[in-house]
Amino acid sequence: MASGDRAATVAFVRRYQRRVFGLAVSIVNDRAAAEDVAQEAMVRAWRHAAVFDVRRGSVERWVLTITRNLSIDTLRRRRSISTDPMSFVDVAAAATDATLDERVEHGDRRAAAIAALRTLPEEQRRAVVLATLHGRTALEVSEIEQIPLGTSKTRIRTGLMRLRAELDTERIT
């Protein structure tokens, strides 16, 4: 690897490593396993950089999607129980609560997503986070939450549609 390429790759790793590791540890709930996932995600992003398609969104979202999928694979291989699906919302909200509204007003997408998640009834929020972040199917959510499959589907659907409406409003204003 030439020195210029190395510098660019180091910059890439430094730019995304906190986000990638944060997502991995939120999903697999184990620092050592999350480091393995995060390393693999960074290497895969580098390996497949040539086929990254800008139409699919930002680089950060692409790298985070790779991380999310690898984290879910790890959870399924280990058959382990993940972290409480609500915990990241609480942690993120606690860290930003004082300035959340202000950040949303300034167009901070991350803050807007946290704020939108907090508008959902708790049972919908849990279902949405389990499905979105942890890759749980509606059937798995119904088993985890001990609710009928139809209720699980409704919570995921209604929650995600409400979130979408909230975030679309943010995009417009």
Place this chain on the structure above:
Amino acid sequence: VTISDDFHTDDERRRDLLIGEALGILDGRDRAAVLAHVAHCDRCAEELSGFVATADDVISAVPGAEPSVGFESAVMARIESESRTRRRSRPTAAVLSVAAVVIALALGVGVLIGQLASPPEPKVAIPAKMVEAPLIEGGHAVGAVYASSGSPGWLVVTVEAKDPAVTVHCLLRTADSTKWLGTFTLGPPVASWSVPLPVPLASVRGVTLTLEGGAVLATTKSLAAGPTYGA
């Protein structure tokens, strides 16, 4: 009844399928049906994009966390090791193009790949067609392959996972050749993998999955002989 007609008869199920696709939690058959449908339905394609964006927003909302001190070195060691292997086995130009893209990524600049400069082709409401065939390993069905028409058409492979995970190559058999479509990792509990179909659906004969070294893991009979959905 075509896939498109069927899709719009039950609005809750339609939304559940679009959400499932956006979250990556559908099984192979539903996934193939959604991909076949949105290739021809602007309304559902737009709705799917909205759900994908919302899911991305949730994922992006997770706060960052500091990995251990040796993280960066460990990642760089792996990348440099792989880079050396690539240089030995590939032309220099290929390595340089990857490096250029990494530079662009590091700078936060999107990379224009493919046909972004061309306007998307207008979608017309023609019905999609999907064919299905079981994947056979040792005389037993271990999964299924779904292929749909469209621009592009899609091929979705769903197969019982191996534990520990194995690397699998997907080969597409057509009337006059066998094409390598891609490589994926088959891990528990069930693996689903999809890829745009590089040839017209009518020319697809079947799919073969091979392991590293070339041994056949599973294969389909003719897709044309299996169930067909849509027009």
